Amino acid sequence: MRIAMIGTGYVGLVSGACFSDFGHEVVCVDKDARKIELLHQNVMPIYEPGLAELVASNVKAGRLSFTTDLAEGVRDADAVFIAVGTPSRRGDGHADLSYVYAAAREIAENLTGPSVIVTKSTVPVGTGDEVERIIAEVAPTSGAKVVSNPEFLREGAAIEDFKRPDRVVVGTDDEDARQVMRDIYRPLSLNQGAPLLFTGRRTSELIKYAANAFLAVKITFINEIADLCESVGADVQEVSRGIGMDNRIGGKFLHAGPGYGGSCFPKDTLALLKTAADNETPLRIVEATVQVNDNRKRAMGRKVIKAMGGDAHGKTVAVLGLTFKPNTDDMRDAPSLSVIAALQDAGATVRAYDPEGVEQARPMLPGVEFSASPYAAAEGADALVIVTEWDEFRALDLGRMAKTLRTPLLVDLRNIYPAAEAERAGLELVSVGKPRKG
Template sequence: MSVRIAIVGTGYVGLVSGACLAELGHDVICIDNDPAKIDALNNGRMPIYEPGLDELVSRNVKRGTLRFSLDLPASVKGREAVFIAVGTPSHPGTDRADLRYVMAVAEQVAPNIDAFTVLVTKSTVPVGTNREVQRVAERCLAPGQSFAVASNPEFLREGSAIEDFMHPDRVVFGTDSEAAAAIMRRIYAPLAQNGYEVLATEIETAEVIKYAANAFLAVKISYINEIADLCEVVGADVDRVAAGIGLDRRIGAAFLKAGPGWGGSCFPKDTRALKATASEHIVPMRIVEAAIEANANRKTVMFDKIEAACGGSVAGRRLAVFGLTFKGQTDDMRESPSVGLIQMLEQRGAKVRAYDPSRPAEAARMLPNIGIAATPIGAARSADALVILTDWKDFTECNLGELSDYMADPVMVDLRNLFDEDAVRESGFRQYVRIGRKTVGERRAPGNERRAPRTRVPLAVPSRHVHDKARAEARSTVEASEAV
């Protein structure tokens, strides 16, 4: 049975959740206080980058199951459930979650409730928040009206959020109200009928589940990153180590990919918030604290690796960087490892030109001193080294031989282990450095002469490549027209 739902907030969680709930057959209206964002959505333009989201939104708008509005008071009337899906960033100067936006929504929704409504917190919030939401809403509730609160944490991965919502590992909600629980079960009945687990708990349990899950995954990444450092010293291969331990069903293979550290909108702030909550209740959280510290130190380890690949110093070097977002298949740069690493490289005198397939809007503000290339070749042209910082699938489809041709010195530092070493070297790269494996000496394919490092113009194509006149002309055209 269809449920009438309002969602306050059309950011990543709110918009994806709204579109997916509409796809499940519910009547959904998404609300925001940003006129530009609502205007864009009403005209079919997505404010975020998420594969498949534009098609999902368009389909449900046409079906009449999804609408967008600036009018919160009118939009929440007659709704059986109102979801709070606003941001909960770290509070300035502390590790605690900033809950002002959540409480503001509760204050605005409560006076406009005209029938029993479930006020559902979809935002990631510390334990105890939903009790406070209830107190705030009770103070603002119109006489004679009633409501209940529910915690319904999201478990969406950027880049695969629609798949995660429609085919979840589990759905979790917590409430003390049987009436609220009945509505929540109706909302997720289509998923339950398809065999997906819907777990009903107490409010506090649902709140802790979200933080505990994210912190555990962050710990898992920090752990494999430290194992990668050990592998490099002893001569092991971290990818094979991860595969070997991941086959153990008690461990699992997910989140055992070594790299430059975790970032994004969830892990950094959620681990900090969990640590802060534990501290408030005088409960040690040593493992989470260690993961946070290891992740903070990861940038220095990665910087040292880049510097070593550049002969011991990046001063004056032109570096091509592939990837600005914290992970592939998203345009989110929030707390991306790339940002901190690039800033360190700039501080040591490197000149950085970056390429990211999503062309993140925040790049110019967060990294105002770097060049932004429109294509992979635009970033690689005349570079002294190519650094892979984000695991974009697009990068694996690049013509590595062409990239190496355009570089002044064909050195690749692959901080995501995206490529096969032999394939990279056969493509003309004289040096390939990766994570979690001892770097071997330079190897060059027969006939592939090493180019002089730090030459500031593209050198001649290595003799092992045969280019006809048409390809040479095409290359000249690219060099003349490349937008940076």
């Protein structure tokens, strides 16, 4: 199959590289000439484990190429995937669909034959109808079909997720389009038996939002239970284990922490609420989730201040981990942004270390000093705060940390370290959802 991937970001680049690895011929298109230039030099514009090797091998095999010229990518394509961004529209939280519609128009102008146009971007219910209308207006005789195929990969494990998904959702009622999608995903179903779930287009669009909202609810639920644990002297990690062993609940997404962030949950929950409001069908559980999570991120800054004795003026806080999760350089809506803002607002100086996120973080975090290692960040600081659970923070030399810090205080917002280990090292430990000492 010949595939064009419009948008070469976290989703488009991984999807394009994986499709080419399945044996398809893939052209990845992006308007951002800098990204395409980097890719031509085999430099990845994003950090994602395994991606550089996957891209290099498929470029070498002649199945994967990059261009800024959409017409070149779309020419003779069996399927054109739209994987452009759908950020929150400034001001009102609706999904900004201008990139999707601009891409649809440009695709329609350059179609050379019947093709399947596949929306991989996360888009509100009804967007496929509008894409179809645009294609019909610009290219009335093209015979193109519009399909929804939302993406569920997670940054940091994106290749594995793409190649071994729990399911692939395809929304279309058109049998020819279904067949094209079966052919595209066949290598996947042959190898792993990953189910292809066919639905109507609107249903498929909603599945993506419902999935993200449910996961956001699950995280927020355990975060509130963590607060209750602190008040009543229970341990949230044991509560998570105890409820997660029930198959109806499941153990994933039950890690209490500083609140969800990232490029998807915050914007997608907001966009879903807008769809709900527009249709006069309020989603109160999701509304509460958004509100609770927003409050939580800054509250984590206050938690640090409280641990330092209630006054942050003139104090230095070392923050480990800035990206919204480990194994990515993505800083979009990262909880670290709110935690650090709360600390700075209270008069603290913040020193930070992150393995991959500093390039994106620097312009977003004015006033923060960036360090070359966790120990350099901790030098003479009044508290060490783990915000993102990168693997390299899981085996810190706590004894060394206790000596490096001015005040031996560790605020572990990811519950990486057991109390006994911190205590042995001479650190005072503040965790999330754990019984208080004394």
